[in-house]
Each structure stands twice: as structure tokens, then as C-alpha cells.
Amino acid sequence: MSQSKHMSLLEVQHLQIEYPSRHGVMVAVKDLSLSVEAGEIVGIVGESGAGKSTIGNAVIDLLSPPGVIANGEVLLNGEKISGLTREQMRTVRGSKIGFIFQDPMTSLNTLFTIEQQMVETVLANEKVTYEEAYQRSIDMLNAVGIPKPELRIKQYPHQFSGGMRQRVVIAIALICNPQLIIADEPTTALDVSIQDQILQLIKTLCKERQVGCMLVTHDMGVVSSVTDKVAVMYRGELVEMGTTSQVLGAPEHEYTKSLISAVPRSDIKLVRFPMVNYIEAAEELHQLDIANHWLGQSQDQKAYQGPLLKVENVNLRFTTKDSIFASRREYVQASNNVSFEIVEGETFGLVGESGSGKSTIARAIAGLYAPQSGKITFEGIDLTALKNEQARRPIRRQMQMVFQNPYTSMNPRMKVADIIAEPIRFHKLAENNQQVDQIVADLLDHVGLGRKAGIKYPHEFSGGQRQRISIARALATRPRFLICDEPTSALDVSVQAQILNLLKDLQDELNLTMLFISHDLPVIRQMCDRVGVMRHGSLVEVGESEQIFTSPQDEYSKSLISLMPSFENLSKAHLQIASS
Amino acid sequence: MTTAVTASLSRWQKIKQSDFVYYFLRDKVAMLSFAVFLTCVIVALASPWIAPHDPYALESIDIMDSELPPVLFSDEGDERFFLGTDNQGRDILSTIMYGMRVSLTIGILAVGLQLFLGIVIGLCAGYFGGKIDSLLMRIADVQLSFSTMMVAIIVSAIFQGAMGSEMYSQYAILMLVLIIGIAEWPQYARTIRASVLAEKKKEYVEASLIMGLKAPRIMFRHILPNCLSPILVISTVQIANAIMSEAALSFLGLGMPVTQPSLGSLISIGFEYIFSGSWWITVFPGIVLVSLILVINLLGDWLRDFFNPKVYKD
Numbered sequence: 001m002s003q004s005k006h007m008s009l010l011e012v013q014h015l016q017i018e019y020p021s022r023h024g025v026m027v028a029v030k031d032l033s034l035s036v037e038a039g040e041i042v043g044i045v046g047e048s049g050a051g052k053s054t055i056g057n058a059v060i061d062l063l064s065p066p067g068v069i070a071n072g073e074v075l076l077n078g079e080k081i082s083g084l085t086r087e088q089m090r091t092v093r094g095s096k097i098g099f100i101f102q103d104p105m106t107s108l109n110t111l112f113t114i115e116q117q118m119v120e121t122v123l124a125n126e127k128v129t130y131e132e133a134y135q136r137s138i139d140m141l142n143a144v145g146i147p148k149p150e151l152r153i154k155q156y157p158h159q160f161s162g163g164m165r166q167r168v169v170i171a172i173a174l175i176c177n178p179q180l181i182i183a184d185e186p187t188t189a190l191d192v193s194i195q196d197q198i199l200q201l202i203k204t205l206c207k208e209r210q211v212g213c214m215l216v217t218h219d220m221g222v223v224s225s226v227t228d229k230v231a232v233m234y235r236g237e238l239v240e241m242g243t244t245s246q247v248l249g250a251p252e253h254e255y256t257k258s259l260i261s262a263v264p265r266s267d268i269k270l271v272r273f274p275m276v277n278y279i280e281a282a283e284e285l286h287q288l289d290i291a292n293h294w295l296g297q298s299q300d301q302k303a304y305q306g307p308l309l310k311v312e313n314v315n316l317r318f319t320t321k322d323s324i325f326a327s328r329r330e331y332v333q334a335s336n337n338v339s340f341e342i343v344e345g346e347t348f349g350l351v352g353e354s355g356s357g358k359s360t361i362a363r364a365i366a367g368l369y370a371p372q373s374g375k376i377t378f379e380g381i382d383l384t385a386l387k388n389e390q391a392r393r394p395i396r397r398q399m400q401m402v403f404q405n406p407y408t409s410m411n412p413r414m415k416v417a418d419i420i421a422e423p424i425r426f427h428k429l430a431e432n433n434q435q436v437d438q439i440v441a442d443l444l445d446h447v448g449l450g451r452k453a454g455i456k457y458p459h460e461f462s463g464g465q466r467q468r469i470s471i472a473r474a475l476a477t478r479p480r481f482l483i484c485d486e487p488t489s490a491l492d493v494s495v496q497a498q499i500l501n502l503l504k505d506l507q508d509e510l511n512l513t514m515l516f517i518s519h520d521l522p523v524i525r526q527m528c529d530r531v532g533v534m535r536h537g538s539l540v541e542v543g544e545s546e547q548i549f550t551s552p553q554d555e556y557s558k559s560l561i562s563l564m565p566s567f568e569n570l571s572k573a574h575l576q577i578a579s580s
Numbered sequence: 581m582t583t584a585v586t587a588s589l590s591r592w593q594k595i596k597q598s599d600f601v602y603y604f605l606r607d608k609v610a611m612l613s614f615a616v617f618l619t620c621v622i623v624a625l626a627s628p629w630i631a632p633h634d635p636y637a638l639e640s641i642d643i644m645d646s647e648l649p650p651v652l653f654s655d656e657g658d659e660r661f662f663l664g665t666d667n668q669g670r671d672i673l674s675t676i677m678y679g680m681r682v683s684l685t686i687g688i689l690a691v692g693l694q695l696f697l698g699i700v701i702g703l704c705a706g707y708f709g710g711k712i713d714s715l716l717m718r719i720a721d722v723q724l725s726f727s728t729m730m731v732a733i734i735v736s737a738i739f740q741g742a743m744g745s746e747m748y749s750q751y752a753i754l755m756l757v758l759i760i761g762i763a764e765w766p767q768y769a770r771t772i773r774a775s776v777l778a779e780k781k782k783e784y785v786e787a788s789l790i791m792g793l794k795a796p797r798i799m800f801r802h803i804l805p806n807c808l809s810p811i812l813v814i815s816t817v818q819i820a821n822a823i824m825s826e827a828a829l830s831f832l833g834l835g836m837p838v839t840q841p842s843l844g845s846l847i848s849i850g851f852e853y854i855f856s857g858s859w860w861i862t863v864f865p866g867i868v869l870v871s872l873i874l875v876i877n878l879l880g881d882w883l884r885d886f887f888n889p890k891v892y893k894d
Contacts, residue, residue, distance in 0.1 A: 022602060366790050389792065396792035409783035413805040423791045473787070 007078040008035035009212040010059070010180050015072035017051070017058050028054045028067065030236045036180065036212040041203065043223040043244065044216045046233030047259075047492035052216045055233075056182040058082075059214070060097050061089045076180065095125040098173030100183040100202075104165035104190075108157040114141075114168055115153040118175060125176045140171040144201060163194035167201065174205060180212045187222060191353055192563045199226045218492065220263045221565025224248055232256050248570050260571050262497035264522035266564040269546065271576040272504060273497035273526075294430070294439050295446075295478060295510065306380070307341040308481060308513050309365065314338045314374035316364055334360040335371070336537040344480075347507065347514040349528030349545065351521060351560075357537040358517045362483050365515065366401050367392060378481070397427050400474035404486040406466035410458040416469055417454030420444070423476045443472040447502060464495035471502065475510075482507075483515045488523065500527060521564045525549050533557045603886060610882040613875035620872050624684050627677035632660070635670040635678055636840065645669035647858045664860040666849055668838075675841055676865050680872070682842040686756050687823035691815060693761025694822075698768020699811075703799050705769065706776025717773070720766035728763040728825055735759050736834040749837035756835055760822050771814050775807040809887040816880030820873045827869055843869045 017029040029051040036042045046052045057063050059074050061084070074082040081092050093099070101107035109117060115137065122133035141149035144167040157165060166186065173181055183202060187195040203226045206213045215227060223230050223244065230248070231241040232255065240253040251257045261274050314335055321330035334357045342348045350358045363369045365376055367383065376383045378395055386392045403409035410419055420440045423429075430436045441451040447468040449461075458466055467487060474482060484503065488496035500523070507514060516527050524531055525545060532542045533554065541554040552558045595601060604610055623630065634640060650664040650672075651657035657664060663672040705716040739755055740748045748755065779785065780803065788798050827844030829835035831851075836842040838849065843865045850861025 363786075368786060368789055389794070393792045396790060399790070401787065401790050403783040403787065405783055409787055411784045411788075411802050411806065414802075422788075422793075426791060426793060470787075477791070 007075075009038045009040075009077060010036040010214070011075040011078075012055070012059070013073050013075065015055070015058065015074065016070045017054050017063065017067055018070040019067045021066070028236055029058070031072070032238050033072075034231055034238065034241060036214055038179065038212050039207055039210040040229065041206055041213040041215055041227045043227035043230040044214060044233060045218065045220065045223050045230055045259075047218060047494065049235070050233040051236040052218075052233050053184050056099075056184050056214060056216050059182060060093050060099060062099075091125075094121060094178070095176045096178050096180065098176070098178040098181045100166075100169055100173050100181060100186045102185040102188055104162055104169050107169055108165060110157050113154055113156055114160075118153070118168075118172055121172055121175055136175060137171075140175045141168070143205065144168070144171045144174075146171075162190055163198060166190060166194075166198050170198075170201065170205070174209070174211070177209070178211065180214065181206070182214045182216070184216045185218070186215070188217070188219070193559070195222075196225070196563060202226065219565075220248070220260070220493070220567070220570070224567060224570065225565060232259070251571055257571070259494055261575065262494040263567065263570065264493075264496070264500075264520065264526050265567055265570070266522040266525060266549075267567060268572075268575070268577050269525055272501050274575065293442065294435075295442070295475065308344045308379060309342040309515075310375070310377040311341070311361070311365065312339050312375045312377070314361065314364060314371045314376060316360055316369060316371045333537050335364065337374075338534075338537075338539045339374075340532050340539060340542055342481075342513055342515060344513050345507075345511055346529045347516050347527055349524040349531040350515065350517045350534055351519065351524045351531060352534035353519060353560075355536075356534040358519075358534050359485055360537075361534075362401070362485050362515060362517055366399060366483055367396070393427070397423075397429075397477045398479050399481045399483065400477055400479040401483040401485060402467070402470050402474050402487045405490055406463045406470060407490070409470050410466065410473075412458055414457075415454065416444070416456055416458060416461075419458070419469065420454070420473050420476050423473065427477055429477065439476070443475060444469075447472045447475075447506075448498075462495075463491050464498060467491065467495075467499050468502065471499075471506070475506070479512070481513045481515070483517075485517045486519065487516075489518065489520065496523070503527070521549075521560065533560065600886065604882075607882060609878055613878040613882070616871060616875040617879060620680060620868075620875075621684065623677055624681040627674075627681050631671075631674035631677045632662070633671040633674040635675045641669045643669050647853065647861075649858075650860050650864075653860070663864050664858075666846070666861045667853060667858075672846075672860060672864055675846055676843070676868055679841050679843045679846050679865060680868060682753065682836055682840060683823050683826055683844070683869070683872075686753060686760070686826045686842070687819045689753075689757040690760035690764070690822040690826075691818045693757060694765045694768050694818060695811070695815065697761070697765035698772055699804070701765070702769035702772030703776055703804060706773040707780060707795065707799050707803065713773075716769070720769050723763070724766045726763075728760070729828065731763045732759045732825065732829055733832065733834055736829065740834070745837075749839065752836050752840070756826055756829065759829075760825050763825075764818065764821065767814065767818060768811070771810050772807055775810050776803055779803045779806050813880060813884045813887060816876050816883060820876040820880070823869070823876075824873060843872075 012032060012034050015029055015032045016027065019026040019028055032055065034042070044052045044055060054063065054067065058067075058069055059081075061082070063069070069082055072082075073080050076092070076096060081089070084092065115134065118137035118140070119130065119133045122128060122136055123130070128136075137153060138149045141153060146152055146164065146167055152160075157168070160168060170186075181202075186202065187198050190198060199222060202213065202215070205211065215222070217223060227244045229242065230244045232239050232247065232253065234255045240247055240251065240256045247256060248260060251260055315333070315337060316335040317331040317333045319329060320332050321328075323329050336357075338357075338361055340348070350361065352358050360369065364371050365383075371384060374384070378399070381395065383392070383395060386395070417437070417440050420443055421436050424436050424439060430439060440454055444453045445451050449465060449468050449472070453461075453469075458469065461469065470487075487503070488499050491499065503514070504527070506512060516524065518524050528545045530543065531545045531548045532539050533548065533556065534540065535556050541548065541552065541557045543553075548557060549561060552561050604614075628634070645658065645661065645665050646667050646669040648658050648661050648665045649656055651659060651662055661671045661673070663676070665671055666675065701716050701720070705713040736755060736759055743751075785798060785802060788802055823843075826835055826842060827847065830842050830844030831848040833848065836845045838845065841849065846865040847862050847869070850858065850863075850865070854862050
């Protein structure tokens with residue numbers, strides 16, 4: 001398909017995508033131009049709302065209404081494919097452009113076998129016999145690394161694991177020999193161990209078959225491991241584009257620099273994340289005189305010697321099948337003989353894959369679940385022996401939790417000031433209403449939201465700001481122990497860096513002890529002094545965080561650590577490295 | 581994506597700019613339905629003042645005026661009675677106005693009772709779960725397995741027998757509210773339980789548990805306000821249902837007495853005369869009843885569509 005003039009495989013010229021609404025026109029993508037060559041993987045990276053998925057959808061004309069291409073054009077091999085009719089576009093999709101979706105659990109039709117879905121794709125796009133189409137499907141499944149394809153092709157999607165399904169999705173995307181593949185967050189829904197295999201598969205297939213690939217992702221790890229070129233998007237605009245090593249190693253635009261410095265690194269531990277105010281400038285932090293302020297005057301500071309929190313042989317199981325006969329009940333062991341200690345002022349991390357029982361332990365400590373056996377002691381008081389809510393209340397005040405999902409962790413029908421004031425009023429920690437208002441305003445100020453935030457409702461804030469409210473609420477009882485359950489996993493990377501910085505600052509000021517739970521190893525490395533690795537409800541290894549990351553002892557820890565994305569080619573400018 | 585937070589807006593401006601008003605003003609069916617419903621409510625409330633006659637004042641009724649046809653349809657009509665008269669000489673127009681008052685009162689009060697029972701039972705069942713949940717929901721299932729009509733007929737027949745029809749007709753409104761309220765609460769309890777189960781899993785409930793808040797406070801202050809939208813939606817349907825149940829009971833002679841007719845009893849009165857040519861006694865109240873129910877249901881549909889799109893408000 002070589003023409004006289006050099007033509008890129010995909011050429012996007014001055015593309016402008018708009019979403020008209022009653023509040024005016026929202027420009028999702030502004031005057032974007034980029035190109036993809038055959039056999040090249042171009043990463044499109046950016047945070048949520050940057051318009052990166054919109055580009056992919058616009059190329060194959062699958063914009064969700066009311067989105068429209070307001071300006072610009074898309075060329076495939078020099079032929080214009082934007083603005084085609086539905087029927088013309090249909091011939092382009094599938095046969096010339098393949099699409100890999102984010103969630104393999106929902107992108108296959110559960111009612112059809114893999115054979116039906118693959119053969120259908122071929123027959124819809126090409127004039128071949130059923131046998132040929134079947135043979136091609138088998139070959140394709142072989143190519144994406146599915147063992148025994150003759151057997152597996154007869155099966156339904158639910159008989160495949162998540163990673164295997166994504167392989168099938170890739171096979172379907174490639175079966176008509178498209179020239180271009182658009183992959184929209186192809187590994188976000190997968191576990192770390194599978195993520196890498198899928199990325200390598202996409203990479204090899206693209207190189208072998210000389211297929212161009214547009215890889216949309218928010219994950220710097222993905223970008224650095226597979227892409228040749230990278231385009232950085234910020235609020236609908238392309239701020240920087242270049243080869244991957246150049247953009248990641250020597251970023252030029254301020255946003256790219258800020259984004260890269262906010263990535264939690266797996267290789268070094270930083271004191272703080274620098275320059276993260278590009279996205280969402282927090283209000284100027286008003287320094288509080290903590291020692292003389294209400295926040296610093298907890299009446300609960302006792303001189304207790306020994307570890308603040310002790311978890312001893314905690315067993316906890318959930319009933320999966322109930323029956324009146326004890327022998328027929330079925331359980332899942334969510335926590336199996338877990339023991340660890342947390343000393344005052346430190347951050348203890350719990351890490352593990354989904355379903356490993358990290359959150360269960362946190363909820364048992366917070367008193368939401370009662371363990372079947374074992375002891376949890378806080379300052380020498382055995383929490384599992386407390387019989388009623390009355391006895392537990394003084395402990396509740398000293399232990400608070402920051403939750404994962406900033407969208408559901410606050411009552412959407414209460415004003416922010418009431419949300420934060422509720423624990424103060426409930427535990428009668430202030431003398432009168434004026435003092436409560438004063439404390440709430442100070443707290444909001446202190447977490448970087450400004451005093452006026454109190455009169456609004458939670459939905460008026462962004463995810464990161466809501467997480468700040470959540471932290472302010474947790475601090476409102478003047479706790480000594482803070483449980484953070486994946487506090488940043490729903491946030492964009494630069495907002496995550498801000499929240500992590502805030503937590504670090506608060507910990508230093510208030511001498512907080514923290515239990516920090518995350519599935520994200522680099523985040524754990526940045527935050528924690530000591531780490532426990534969990535698997536299937538058991539704690540497999542506990543140790544100093546630097547020691548776990550540099551020389552893990554347990555086999556499982558070793559494999560987890562080895563799967564961490566490496567950011568060797570990431571710029572290290574402006575970073576303060578913590579001395580161990 | 582614009583996080584333009586305008587805090588200085590007054591409450592009224594906020595309401596005027598809200599999505600609710602915006603989408604309402606762009607939906608002609610919803611606006612028309614609301615206008616009709618509002619007219620019905622105003623007419624019902626104001627009937628003692630705006631109705632041309634008082635159908636309850638027996639001294640003003642003349643039997644000689646009975647079964648006069650509507651003015652528009654026949655020369656025999658009397659100008660005093662625009663929509664004609666019934667078999668006792670009452671003005672149909674006034675009787676419809678008063679009847680609508682009775683029907684709406686029963687509908688709204690019965691739904692109020694259902695709401696109260698449904699909220700308490702549904703919240704307890706959903707929040708506490710386990711045995712309490714099983715017990716309450718089985719009671720609801722049993723209640724639902726009797727048809728509303730059957731329960732209503734049995735109960736009202738028993739009360740009518742025990743109290744005598746005279747006494748019964750005195751307390752007819754109260755009795756109908758109780759009967760319809762008790763027969764239909766499981767609808768509410770089920771809906772509320774379902775939304776409580778969904779809300780209970782959210783982290784803000786866990787956060788209040790960790791704070792040490794007590795169950796009633798979490799239930800009523802945190803969970804209940806977040807279950808309001810489904811409650812609002814089914815309330816419209818339930819009001820329509822309650823009005824219909826009342827009409828059906830009255831039609832069967834177990835509801836409002838002839839002296840205080842509701843829309844249902846008016847239809848029933850006229851039904852006896854429909855073959856003797858006096859169609860207007862049945863048809864006009866029938867039209868009013870059907871349009872009242874229709875607009876309430878249309879409003880309910882619109883509310884459901886408005887609340888349904890599951891988008892994060894960000």
C-alpha cells in the first residue's frame with residue numbers, strides 16, 4: 001500500500017471532539033494531531049478526563065452520544081475514515097481496525113462459544129467458507145498462546161480466566177488481519193502477574209505482523225514497558241509527544257514532569273513527592289500550632305509501653321453456604337492465624353493481591369468484624385473481650401479509618417461540615433457549637449480544602465478532594481491510630497501523590513500510627529516503615545520495608561516483587577531520595 | 581467536568597438551576613401531567629368554596645331534579661346543573677369535586693400509613709438482616725399473597741357487620757385508610773429493604789459504625805435519606821393504586837357511603853342507571869378518575885426516568 005508520498009498508517013489531523021450539553025460545549029479533545037506507523041506501539045497516557053479514551057473511540061467512530069467530531073479528520077493509509085456512513089464504517093471496523101476493550105469479563109458475549117464469536121467475526125468481514133474461518137480461528141488462538149485451541153474453542157467465556165479471556169479478545173481483534181489495533185486500558189482489569197504477559201503478547205504480535213497499535217492507558221508502568229512512542233494528554237490537549245525514552249527520561253512540558261515525579265517508584269524511596277500541584281492546586285496550608293490547638297490536645301495520650309496494636313493469631317471466616325447442620329456449612333477462611341504488632345508512630349503496610357484478606361484484618365481491628373479466635377490488643381486492652389458498644393466507645397475514638405472509594409465513603413445527603421462535625425458532637429469532644437464549627441473549619445483548612453468547603457455537599461468535590469474530606473473526618477476524633485484501606489487506589493497518580501504527601505505530613509505532626517493497606521507495591525514502598533505480605537488470608541512475611549523490597553525471603557513475596565513495573569528509564573530529576 | 585462551585589447562589593436559584601427543574605421544563609408530558617394533577621388537588625381542596633352546590637347538604641337537594649342530563653348534550657338539561665344530576669338530584673359537577681376530595685384524602689393518607697409501616701419494617705429488615713430480616717419479610721410475603729381486594733373486602737365486611745352500617749359510614753374514611761394502608765405496605769417494605777441492602781454496603785455506613793454511632797441514628801439519619809428516590813417513585817404509583825383500590829371498594833359497596841360519595845361510589849351509583857340512558861352519572865366521574873390515575877402514573881414514570889440514569893454526579 002505504498003504511495004508516492006510517505007503516509008503513516010494512521011494519521012489524525014487537527015481532531016476536535018466536543019460534547020455539547022446544557023452547560024455549554026465541553027471540548028474533550030482539542031486540536032489533536034498524531035500519527036501511528038505500521039508495527040509501532042504508540043501509548044496515549046493521561047489522567048481521567050484527559051480525553052485519551054475519546055481519541056480511540058473517535059478513530060473507529062464509536063463516540064458515545066452526544067459526542068461529535070467537530071473538526072479535523074482521521075486518515076487510515078491516506079484514506080479518510082472520519083465522517084463515513086454507518087455501513088462504510090462497518091467495513092473499516094474489524095477488517096482494518098481491531099479494538100481491545102478494558103474489561104475482558106464483559107467484552108465477550110457469555111451466551112456464545114468462542115468458536116461462534118470468532119468465526120462470526122471472520123464471516124462478517126470476509127468471503128470465506130466456514131472451514132477456513134474455523135481454521136483461522138484455531139491458528140489465531142495458537143498465536144495468542146491458548147493451549148489446546150481445538151478443545152478450548154468449543155467452550156464458553158465463563159470457562160476462561162480473566163487473562164485467558166483477554167487473550168481471546170486479542171485474538172478476535174487480530175483475526176481479520178487489521179492494520180491497526182486500538183487497545184483501551186487492556187490490562188487495567190487484570191492482576192499484576194497477568195498484566196505483564198498480556199502486554200508482552202500485544203507487543204510481539206504487533207512487531208511480528210507489522211500492525212500499528214494505539215495503546216490508551218493511565219499507567220506509566222505500561223507505557224514504559226511496551227510503547228515505542230508516547231503522547232501525553234492533559235485536559236484534552238496533547239502536551240508532549242516523542243519516543244518513550246525521551247518523554248519519560250527527559251520530559252519537557254511541566255505537566256509531564258509533574259506526572260512523572262508523582263509516579264510511586266518501585267526502585268527508590270522518596271521523602272515526599274515533589275511538584276504535584278500541577279493538576280489540582282490545593283489551598284495554601286495554614287500552619288496550625290498543633291501543640292496548642294484542639295487537635296493536639298487529645299485526652300487519650302497515655303504513657304503505654306510496648307506496641308500500640310497487637311494482633312495475635314487472628315482467625316476469621318465467612319460463611320459461604322449456610323445450613324442448619326453444622327457439618328454442611330461452608331466457609332471461606334479470610335484470615336488465618338494472622339499475627340503482627342504495630343509500634344507507636346510507625347506506618348505498617350499490608351500488601352497482597354485482591355482477596356488476600358488485607359481489608360478483613362483492617363475491619364477486624366476497627367471492630368466491624370468479630371474474629372472467631374485470636375486476640376487484638378490496643379494499648380494493652382483486649383478488644384475482642386469487650387462485650388458491648390459502651391465499653392468500646394473510648395477505643396473507637398482513638399481508631400479511625402480512611403476508605404478506598406471517595407465516592408461512597410461519605411453520606412451524599414449531608415453537608416461536608418456536618419460530616420466532619422458528627423464524630424465531634426457524638427463523642428462530645430467539644431464544649432459548644434462555636435467550638436465545633438471552629439474545629440471543623442480548622443480541620444478543613446488543615447487538609448488543604450479551605451474553610452469555605454464546609455457548606456458544600458460531597459458531590460461538588462473531585463475524588464482527591466473528597467479523600468481529603470475523608471481524612472479530615474477521620475482526624476475529627478483526634479485518633480492515635482489511623483487505618484488507611486487503599487486510600488488512593490481510586491485516584492489518579494498525581495492526586496494520589498498529593499494525598500500520600502498529606503498523610504505523611506499529618507503523621508509527622510500528630511504522631512499518628514498508621515496501618516496502610518494497598519495492593520500497589522510501589523505505594524507501599526513509599527509509605528511504610530514495615531510491611532506484611534498477605535496471601536490467601538495468611539501473613540507470609542513481615543519485615544522492614546526496605547528489606548522486603550530488596551531481599552524478600554518468602555517465595556510469594558519474591559514473585560510479587562519481581563512483577564513490579566520497573567521505572568529505570570524514568571526521569572529522576574527533582575527527587576529527594578530517602579536515606580535508609 | 582467543570583467543577584465550578586458557586587456557593588453564593590441562593591436556595592431558590594439553586595432549585596431553578598437544578599437538573600430536576602431543567603429536565604422537567606423540557607418534558608411536555610410531565611408538565612401537562614403535573615398541571616392536571618395540580619388542578620385536581622386545588623379543585624379538591626377548594627371544593628367547599630368553588631362547587632356550585634353542596635351535595636352533603638340534604639336540604640338543598642330536590643328529588644325532582646334527579647337524573648337531569650348535562651346541559652351540553654340535551655335540551656332537557658337545567659342550567660343550574662352543568663354536568664347533570666344523579667338519581668337523588670345532586671349536581672354531578674359538585675359531587676365529582678367533593679368525591680375527588682374524598683378519593684385524594686384516602687389515597688394520600690393510606691400511602692402515608694403504608695410509608696410509615698414500610699419504612700420502619702423495611703429499614704429494620706434491611707439493616708439488621710438475619711433472623712429479623714427473614715421474619716419480617718416472610719410476614720410481608722404472607723401479606724402480599726392475599727390480594728389487596730380480598731383483605732379489604734373481608735375486613736370491611738367484618739367491621740361493617742360489627743359496627744353496623746351507620747357507625748361504619750361515619751368512620752368510612754378512616755377505615756378505608758387503614759384497610760388500604762395495611763394491605764399494601766409490603767410494596768414499600770420490599771423496595772426500602774432492597775435499597776437499604778445496597779446502601780449498607782457503602783463505606784459511609786462503615787465509617788459511621790467505626791465512629792461508634794448507634795443503629796437508629798445510622799438507619800434514619802444516614803441510610804434513609806439515601807433511599808428517598810425509589811421511595812418517591814413508588815409513592816406516586818402507590819397513590820394511584822390506593823385511589824383505585826378505594827374506587828373499587830366503593831364500587832363494590834364496601835367503601836364510601838352514598839351520602840358522602842367518592843369517585844368510586846359515584847361510578848357505582850350511576851352504574852345502575854346506565855342502561856336507562858343516564859350515562860352521565862357514571863361517565864364523568866369515570867373520566868375524572870381515569871385521568872387522575874393516568875397523570876399520577878405519568879408523573880411517576882417521569883420521576884423514575886429522572887432518577888434512573890446511574891451516573892456519578894461529578
